[in-house]
Each structure stands twice: as C-alpha cells, then as structure tokens.
Amino acid sequence: MASTFDFIIVGSGPAGSAVAAGLARTPKSPKVLLLEAGAKYEDRNLRVDGQRWITFQNKDMNWGYSTAAQEHCNNRQIDYSRGRCLGGSSAINFGVYSVGARDDYEEWARIVGDDEFRWEHIQARFKSLETFHGEVPAGVDKKYASPKASDHGSSGPLHVGFAAEWERDLPPLLDVFEQAGFPLNPDHNSGNPIGMSVLINSAHKGLRSTAADLLTPPPDNLTIITGAPVQRVILEGKKAVGVESNGKKYFASKEVILSAGSLDGPRILMHSGIGPAEQLEKYNIPVVHSVPAIGQGLRDHCFCPLVYTRTDSSTDRRAFFGDQKAMDDALEQWKREGSGPWSKFACELGIGWFKLDKLTASKEFQELPADEQKYLLQETVPHYEILTHFPVHWFIPNFPQDALNYSCLLVFFYNAQSKGEVTLQSSDPNVPLRFDPKFLSHPFDHRAAIESLRDAFRVIKNDAYTKDNVGELAVPKSDSDEDLLEYWRQNISSSWHMTGTIKMGKPGDADAAVDNNFRLIGIEGLRVADMSVAPVLPSCHIQAVAYVTGATCAEKLVKEYDLGRV
Template sequence: MKRFVLLSLLAARFVTCFPFIGHDTDNSTIDTYDYVVVGCGIAGLVVAARLSEDPTVSVVCIEAGSLDNYEDSIEIPVYIGDRPAAYEWDINTTPQKQLDGQPRVTVMGKGVGGGSLINGMIWNRGTQNDFNIWAALGNPGWDWENLLPYFKKSETYTPRYYDGVQNQPVTFDESMHGFAGPVNVSYPQYFWPQTGNWFEALNTLHIPDCFDPNNGLSAGSYFLPSSIDPVNQTRSDARRAYYDMAAGRPNYHLITNARVGRVFFDSNSTGSEAVRAVGVQAVYLLNDTTRFVGATREVILAAGGIHTPQILELSGIGNASLLQSLGIPLVQNLPGVGNNLQDHAMIHLSYPFQNTSVPRPAWLLTNSSFDVAAERTYFSSRTGPWTAKPSTAVAFPSLAQMANSTRYISLLEDAMRRFGLVPSVLPPEYSSPDRSGLTVLVGYGMQHNMVAASLLLNTTPAYEILNDNSGGLDLALMRPLSRGTVHITSADVRHDPAVNPNWLSHAVDFEILLLAVRFNQRILSTPPMQGLEPAFAPGPNGSIARDMTREQIASVLRHGVGTEFHYSGTAAMLPLDLGGVVDPNLTVYGTRNLRVVDTSLFPVIPGAHLQAVAYAVAERAADVIKGIAVDVAAGGGGGSPV
C-alpha cells in the first residue's frame, strides 16, 4: 500500500509503507563475556567488530532497538527524511526559554546501526583545528594527525565523474582517503543541474570551492560525498558495514530490544580505590524482564550523547547531589556527567524555485510522472534522481567570508575577554550553590576561548548551508558556544532524561545565525540563483521575506531553531579539573574498566556531520582498548590549535 509522506523539509516524496519493520534478536548463549558493549550504533558496532577479530575473546553488543530487514526505506537514498518510527527515539526537550519557551522533539537512531540507519548520509570530518583543540584540552593522541589514519581506516572512497558537466564537482586529495575500509563513501549517480547555479552564486560572493572538503583545511563551498555504495547506490551504514561482516563469528553475540538499566560494580572495591565494572542489567523491552550480563574485562558504553550519561547516572556516576536526591547510591562523584551538551542548532528555511524548466527533488512529490520515471531508472540501472539525496552541494562559510564588518570580530573578542561566563548563557547546573559544577565551569571557559578564537580564522566554517536543490537553504551553527544538559529525573531507565539543548543561549551563536539568514538573501539575489526564480515568502513568523528587520529575523529564529541531531559532549574527554568524565584512554574517572566510545566523549563538537567522526573515534577507541593505538607524536598530538 501507499501513503503520502513529507520527507521533512530536506526532501519530500511518496514512500512505501511497511506494516512491520525490524526483528528481535538474542543469540547470546552465555551469561558472562570478556567485553560488554552497550549500544549498537556506529561506535558500538565498530568497537564490537574490532574486538571480536580476536577469536580468543567474547563480545556481546546490547541494543535497545531492533535489527532491520534491509528495508527500502533505509537503503534507498531517496527515502532520506522518512524516519521510520521503529528505528528512532523521540524525546521532548525541556521548554527552550531562551527561544520561544516551547519544547522540541529530539530524534536519535534506534536499532542495530543507530543514527547511520536514518541520517542524511553526509560524509565530512570537520577541520584539523577541531581535533587539535581536543588535544590541547588535555587529550594527547586525539589531534588531527593521530585521527587521520582512523578516518582512512573506516572508509572505501570512490570518486565520481559526471558526464556532460563542464566543471566537475568532485576533486580530492588521495592522501586524505582510505580505499579498503568497511564504509562505502562515494557520490550519487545523478547531478541536479541547478548545482552549477549554486557554486557559481557562491563564487560570485567570494566563497571558494574546496578542493577536498575532507582535508580539514578550508571553509567554503563543498560537493560532499555520502555514505553510499557506488555500484548499488544504497546506504552504507554501520549495520551493513561493521555488523554484517562480523555477525558470523562464534565469539560475537547480539542482544536487541533490551535497554541497559545500570552498570554493576565489584562490591569489594573500598575507599579511594577505582571501582571495577562487573556487568550490566539488561531490561528486555518486549516482556519487561531483566537479566544480568557479566563482563570479565570491560564494560563499554556506546549509547550516544543522550543515553550514555543517563546510564552513568543510573549507575551512580555523576553529580552527587542529583543522585542522592533520586536515592541512587553514589559510586563516583563526577559533576561533568550530563553537562557540556552540544548540538548544531538548525533552522529550516525555504525559498521555493519557481522556474519550472529545471527539475528538482520536490518534483519527486509533486510530479508523479517524474517520480515514476525516476523510480524505473533507479531499479533498472541504479542511476537517476532516486540516487541523489538533496544535500550534496552545500557550503560551510567562515565569518570572514560572509562579512567584512568588524562587528563580529569585536563581538568574539569581547566574548573572550569576558570568558563567556555569563549566568544567562549556561544552565543552572553550572553554578549550583554547592559549587559542584565549578570544574565544569572552568572547562567551559577553556573550550569557549578556543572555539571563539577559531571562529576568527578564515579557514574555520562558522555555519553550514544545506542546499536541497528545490529552494531550501537550511542553516546549522557549526561551532556553538552555547552548552546544554541531559540529566535523569528518575531512577527508572524507562523514564526519559531531561534534555535541555539550550540552543542559541550565547549571544555569538544568535548573531551568527542572524548573519546567516542575511547571507541566504545575498546568495539568492545573485544572477545565477535569480535564474531559478526563488520565492521569498511573506514574513515574519516561520518564513522569510526579502526585506525583514533584525527583530523579525530574530523572531523566525526563536520559533524555528531546533536540532541537527548531533548530540555530543555529555561524558567529555577532559581532565577532571576541567569537568571531564573520561581520560584520553576513554576510561571513566574512578573506574578501572568502564569506557565511553561514542559522541558523548567529544569535548568540543566538530564542525561537521558526526558520522565520519564517530567511525574514526570508535576505530581509534578499539585500538586504545587493544593497546595498539596510533600515536604519531608520542606523548602528545601532532598539531596545535589556534
């Protein structure tokens, strides 16, 4: 049967309705494993696959979601944005008082493969300076030079040549890519003609084309690769790339539809001795039964930026006063748990093209003959519009590229002078009366000044423009100075934590997106884009008119800003005195064998879509656990931040 579905504002079309998707799996035949991995998204599957390469160790991965059935809605690129309900978490945020006072729905991947099952398939890494900042914050071995081998290890990169296109969009530096990794990284087998207008318009405004958007060196216009099979033109996700290749190993087991309620520790640990994790409580969702799954070597948390801090707090690791208020016995007082939440604040803006001579992704919804022809082409030759997700031609401008005004430089310099420690900027957990959040506050100050300084560079993208080739120019803040929180409100794992992204609470974040909206208008006013006849809707609430006041644009932002689904930082890899939760070996402070390997460990969010970073970090995490991690400059990173 068929149904009409709007595929978000990124791509709209007809989709097939599947009456049932996913299935339950539990092939665990023993009660105790060497390694227990919690969460089978990108990070969990990478680490589980790499650890189980050793046939002498046993590994189990526990996932709250199910194992997919290779549905078209996951595999075919045209379905990006469909968001099958069986494969996602939906949690409401707290009311966003700094915006319009309303909560937002926050979405995360749920299933074997996690977010890689439902994301936009965009593959980029961020800048070299993003990771040099990680190292400068006290994390030797986590700079760009040490991560590059793992970026390369995770991918098989296949460039693409487009027949009939005068200026080829795919240029690359071979030394920056891998050619034998599990994840296929390539390009669609279709080139939307208005992509040429896009790049020409950006060049008119002195936004340069980046030779290789994944060399970490420049801001500008990008033709980004995707996590896509270059031959079959299907999604290359963590389930297909890492789980399927390892699933047949007798020492590797999978449990699905089970949440982890807590980590258990050895009761014989005393005094100041680091505690030892001995296993986890698995809560089966289909029958509400529980089971103890033991770990002889390590418990490895890979549940993501929202659920990893939840599990830590449920296990007695976090802010002592919060845990005591919920009756949870304290194992380790770590105020950083659940703080430092970062996300790329995003807003959807549309200026629909009126020129009917140019095909566009929106026609896959509004023009049935175009859609049917595209479908036939896809299944007959694996080419055509069904292969081409909307956002391949994008831009990551720097502040210097967007504005010649000294206003933004002055704003950033003033923010650095004041150290960013303004009470209204941060959630109350950072300034609690018992001063438990003082280390987190100090850590934020160091992050704040490093990120603010990087924004002054011509090579540092300040935000992203997602061009959907139909007139949509969505904006996402790449280097936020705002910070949020995620904390439990109950000792029951079935109760969602309180998620406060706190988007745009910092004045610099708000100013950058205000400038970005204005820059959209400049892009659309160039002759190349005017040829597509973009429509400016009447403002001010939720739409953009050509001549809007600053306050009208601010109102649009307050009502429209939400998530880009890139939650990170909530179990940060930082020194203890900077509010850290894990050390550079990814071990939770105060424990001997509990590690974190997902996006929650990121001390500062990279200016990129996070999947390529998550794969690389998890690849290095696996080598850290094995004791064989690459360290280009022993005892420290190879690069320096600004």
C-alpha cells in the same frame, strides 16, 4: 549462550560498531558482546538513498525524543531524534559524511593532552574506515569536485562518495556561490572544509551506508543481541563487571564500553549510581560515585531554512515529487538497479563552510575566553555552514503541491557557546532524561546566528539566483538583527549533533568525566566511547566523528590488552 564475555559494548551506532568491529577483528579474537536496544531492520528498502530524509519518521527505528521547551526559542519543543536500531542514528540520519576541520582534532588533542587525537592520526583512521568513490557524473567540471586520493581510503567498510547523477540545477547553483564571492572547495573532507563543496554522502550506487556495515559479516567471536536496552552497569564496588538489560545480566571479564550516545549514556550511568549526587539522591538512587560533570556540557549545531519557489524551467522536482506514479516507478528501478530518480533527487547536495569576519570582529566574540577565540580563529575552523537542495517539502506539514519546484538552503551556525544539560526526571531507568540544550541562550550564539543568516543573503539576493524565483515560502521579514534573530527563534531545528555530556579531559579538570583513554574517571573497567566524550563541537555533521571516536577507543583497547592488530 554464555553470559560472560571479554568486552561488552552498549549501543550499535557508529561509535559502538567501530569499537565492536575493532576489537572483534583482532588476531586474538576476544569474545565481544554488542547490545542494541532496537531491532536489526535488515530490509534493504530502508536504505534508499533519496529516501534517507524520511527514514527517521519510522517510529520503530527512532527513540522519538524531543527537547524541553526552549526558553530562548519561543518555548518550542524541538525534535531530538535518535536511532533505535542496529546501526543507531546512522540508520536514520541524512547521509552527510563530513569529517570536520583538522584544527578540531588539534584542539581535542590540546584539551585532553594526547597526540592520538591530532589530525594526522585521526585522518589515518578515517582512511581505514572508508572506501571512497570520488567519481563525478560525465560532463561535470572538476572545479566542483576533485578530491586527492591521498586524503581518502580505498578498502574500508563504509562506502562514501558522490551520487552518480545530480539534479541539473546543482552546478548552476554552485556557480552562483562562486559569483557571490564564496570560494569553491574541491573536497570538504581534506581536513580543510572552508569553501563551497559538493557533498560526500554515506552512500554509494543509491544505497546508504550505516554502522551495521562495520559488523557485516560478523566474526564468530562477536555476539550481537538486539532488542536489549541496557538499564544499568553492574558494579562491584567501583569496578564495572557487566550490564543489566531487561532483568538479564551480562558480564565482562575485561571492560564495559558505553556507546549509547550523549542522551542515553548519562541515563545509564546515573541509574548505575554514577553522576551528580544531588540528582541521584533526589530520585533515591544510591550514589556509588559522584561525578557532577555527567549530563552537563550538552552542545549541538542548529539550522534554519530559506525557501523560495522557482520557475518550472529551473528545477525538475515537481515532475518527480509531485507524481506518485513517477516515484513508484522509480522505486522499482531502484530495487532492480540501485539507480534512477531515487538515487538522484536530494542525493547530491551543495555544502559549504565559511568564516565570518563580522562575527570575529564583534563584541560577543571578544568576550569569549582566550582559548576559545584562538580556536575559532584557526585556519580550518568555520563559523557557519550552508547546505543546498534540502527536500524541505517532507518537513513542512501540508506543503503545497504547486510549490514543489523550489530551492531550499539550510543555514547552520557553528561553535555554539550555549551549553545545555541532560538530567534525571524519574527513578525508572527506562524513562528518558530531560533534554535541555538551551539553544540561543548565549550572546555569542545570537551574533553567530544573525551574521550567518545575513551572510547567506549574499547568495539569495544575487541576481543569478533571484532570476529564477517565483515567490517566498520561508524567509525572514528583513535583514535587521531583530528580524533575523526572531526568524531563528521561530524556525530553529537541532542538527541532531548532540555532543559533550560525558566530556573527555585531563584528570582534575572540573568538567571532565572520562580521561584521554576513554576511561570513566574513578571507575575501573568502564569506558565511554561516543560523541558524549567529545570536548569540542566538531565543525561538521558528526556521524563521521562518531565512527573515528569509536575506532580510536578500539585502537587504545587493542594496544592495552595486546590483542594484536588486524
């Protein structure tokens, strides 16, 4: 096999797969190499829609990362899972397909000075990526879900949409939200997510979509090598000419594109001599190009659960999750038809994004920089999220079987101002970096966490909700500031939306490592295309943004190298 290609892409997650597919499927058919550290895992049974919540427990498919002890979260180490297989984290994630707010992309375009990141262009790329299935089950009122065809694609490789069958307590719970004063939003992927919606999943007919779908079938000019973790970029002076994987060298005549993510992209760069000089020197790594911003600026979303046991008459969960034979029989049905309980339970969720007037009126908000305040006040930018029907029994050790009839709401706060870092801790390129997101280290995050949880009480204290409660499984002691913040400290989880460690910006910006064309500033022939470059923390679950980031980079490369459009 020839070891020289036109383009080399490192990492097969949503961004890397979008770059690889976007380059390989052009009329000029450049030779493209995609390197993935993990294995292929082509078993269809790894894509059971209702089991998407536990795929990440497959240790062979997960890097198994954790954060450093979090100083502001009772010194807890928090799960920081990342996918290690073809498809990257899309193969182990929870299947939420949300594109965020149109104002996220307007802000991205403003920060980097490039209209290609504005919503009109981003939405066009989203539409090219997806085949949207907007049908809802028979008898379900259109007020819950009525997306416009003009906001969605119909011929892309990713099959996304609503589950074919919903748990029976989902529409009544949406009604509770409406009664509690939360507006319904018929489509959270229109560019305006504000309101309570029904989740658009990265799944169809019980089968999950992953980034591997962008590569199927692979064109002849695309070489995919799995089991190939990359340790470093090969440099000639300040030009990238290839990469090294387990002692084997692969060369690129045109470009190397890193799509290894916010946690591993900085590791590869640092071990190539590109990064904060002080860190590199500490571990005896020769400094080729000092970039203090690399590894800085880590941002993420966080959530905590609210869990109540419910009456037997209000949910069917115990009859399914509490009966091994029922689950086994359902799996056989899924294998035959892609239907049944494994395409129903925890497959359709309620999801909503909301504004918080009490947050924007707070002292903590007023103390933010003017540009950040202006962004957070934009029409479509939410301040927190609620997600319903989360199968929390898989996440609490020794969950009581008699409590399987339960209701779980996850509450997320958005626009975290805490900025963490990923830093070297070894001269060995196979040792992970130290991951410190510094959760809850910023006063604004305290206020956002408190007010989001307090606002969610409008639902859980509503008579239409409480009438079906039997007991409390996980709730704060009270709705005082102190008890709400302590509940976050003790129960906070990462949303695995790591962003911003190789940030995009304008040349000269102190915190910018790549330019608006994804080029690593100061190094020729090297680009970074994944969520590490995002200069905003998008208002969503970020897999969709990762796809569109890769697609945007591919478009720029296709144009620059005159590869011809598909």
